[in-house]
Amino acid sequence: MTSPTKSLFVQDERVKRRNAAEKRFHSYGLCAIGVAALALVVLLASVLANGASAFRQTYLMLEIPLPAETLDKGGDRDPAAMASVSTFGYAPLLRDALVASIAKLNIETTLSNKDVGDMISKEAAASLRNQVLANPDLVGGVIALDVLANGRIDGFFKGRVTMESAERDGNTSPEALRVAQLLADVGVLVTRFNWQFLTAPDASDQRPEAAGLGVAILGSLYMMLVVLVLALPIGVAAAIYLEEFAPKNRVSDLIEVNISNLAAVPSIVYGILGLAIFINFLGLRQSSPLVGGLVLTLMTLPTIIIATRAALKAVPPSIRDAALGLGATKMQSVFHHVLPLAAPGILTGTIIGLAQALGETAPLLLIGMVAFVRDYPAAYSETAGLFGEAATALPVQVFNWTQRADPGFVERASGAIITLLVFLAVMNTVAVLLRRRFERRW
């Protein structure tokens, strides 16, 4: 008999190797998390650095005389007749108001009157015209109005435009920036929080300073409503049938494989389908949130069905058996007992599906939602029907703005990404909270 000479307190070679492997694995894990976290931090930092300034905007506070002889030739303050004066007629009024303001402040400048006029956004003429047409009695008096400053001037106060870059820039000049700085010193030019970025519609390439997300947010909202109303009931009904009622045979296996497959189909395929069925065959309107919502519904359905089935599967069979044992029908056992217990999982799955749909651009490309849309879409209108008026969506707006020539749109695109990320974060937080609050473990 040999007695064991080894002590458990002394590690032999093999134990050492096993312990070392364990340590290595830990560090691999930490590395993986580190890489992922670094990527996230870099992404967020670059988006925030570029986009945070989109939420602030530079305004000029002007007092604009409204001469009756140019704005209301008829003299009877009739808005219909006054509408014949276009925005091109209002732009000189703004220019003259700024020139007068600069002269009053005794600011010496070599800028021509046209250059001074270029410091004001082209959007300003339109907002002045709207104000006057809405309230014709203003004509003949003086109106105090905060108007947007040109995108280059705005960029100067956000650090995007510098004296050096303005030297080479055909759209502004160091002199214009110097005058703008002097105006800011006396408080005629102010930079403040920019609600218009969230409410205003898109603007053309000449006015990055006026572009906003209003139409895109509305469009996304309408589409999410359509997706929620269609995908949730259809998806849950399909999942309940497949999980609880369908006989297990070849056909149900085939359906199951197909649903898993559909969840992985590239989203642009749904766009092609949407174009063929909803627009060309059913004759629904292109660019409308209804078609967008229907396409995204098709895309979200597999996600919701799979999540719902998983939630139903997680409810222990003993609950069903007890209900059936007490004489409930199959349907009663499902709707009275299983479904309420699975509801948190179903809701989480639905919200994640919605979040996925919210960030989707590719299918919208084919149904005409990647477009320049200025008019706010109404939820219902006589001519266009429910959700039938043209709209865009948040990710589409990001895509559009990154393609624009003016550097001001880089900031806008990053600002739109921040907005989209906030929406997604809120939705995902709600999903996590719901799960924490209601989920039951067995």
Added chain:
Amino acid sequence: MSPLNLTASTLAIVAASVTAAAARDNVQVAGSSTVLPYAAIVAEAFGENFDFSTPVVESGGSSAGLKRFCEGVGENTVDIANASRAIKSSELEVCAENGVTDIVEIRIGYDGIVFASDIAGNGFAFTPSDWYMALAAELPVDGAMVANSNSNWNAVNSDFPDQQIQAFIPGTKHGTREVFEEKVLLQGCIDSGAMDAILNLNGGDEDAAEQSCMAVRTDGLSVDIDGDYTETLARIEADANGIGVFGLAFYENNTDRLQVAPMSDVVPNTASIASGEYPVSRPLYFYVKAAHLDVIPGLQEFVSFFVSDEIAGPDGPLAEYGLVSDPELSKTQDAVANRTLLDVM
């Protein structure tokens, strides 16, 4: 939550929108991404100044836009197709097959194509021959076609600095590429005498010679950009040797980051392009369905507004943005007023 109710409500929603799908009240535009900024500027001004809805402008490229334009006549087809080239006869045939026979062609102005590099880099003054010598796939040397061995600009033209050739040109799906091939590469091929040399070599086959002139090297010194000009700009900012092809309007909005190269000693700007001195330019068009003019509210007004002097004229917002206004704008205005139709064979 019975399945029957669901189906019923789904059908109800779809039916409600189908029945209401009649009488669209906004103009629908699709097509070229080059024309898109101009169309957006006009649509915006139109919405501000008229009581009609602001037109919806989609991009996606000239070919895609014309394809949708030719799908047929009716409420659920587009009214206007923007194009950075003239419509092709093959496209007109498709149009005619689908009942789109009455088309008004409207030329809105000219677009210059410029060559620009990073503001901090070397300056260049090109001729078309320089570009041909730099980018051709094969050059005729001593009676044979050999692969282009020029890797630095000073090998192309001894006046140029010793800088690596790195060109970013539009990909083949862009209308701009066609203009680049015809007005720069082919022209350079003829100017440098390479055309004659190639014709001598292949026994006078002109088509083959033109093909050879316009073939771009694929060894990485010339990169096709399938995205838009913002991508080209990003590539140039990342690579100091890079020289890119841009639209004039894009360059004019980024003059603080790009320096433009004169072509044949002419600096591109709206004046030199309008006069025809600057060689690389092309007309921009849009096409409108005559059958829609009296049906879609605001379409006729939008088209007239687009070509009016205050918009498309030399002092209008389009020219300010970089469009070279058409010296024959009044003819276009007449064509719009008279609804002059395009000849369909």
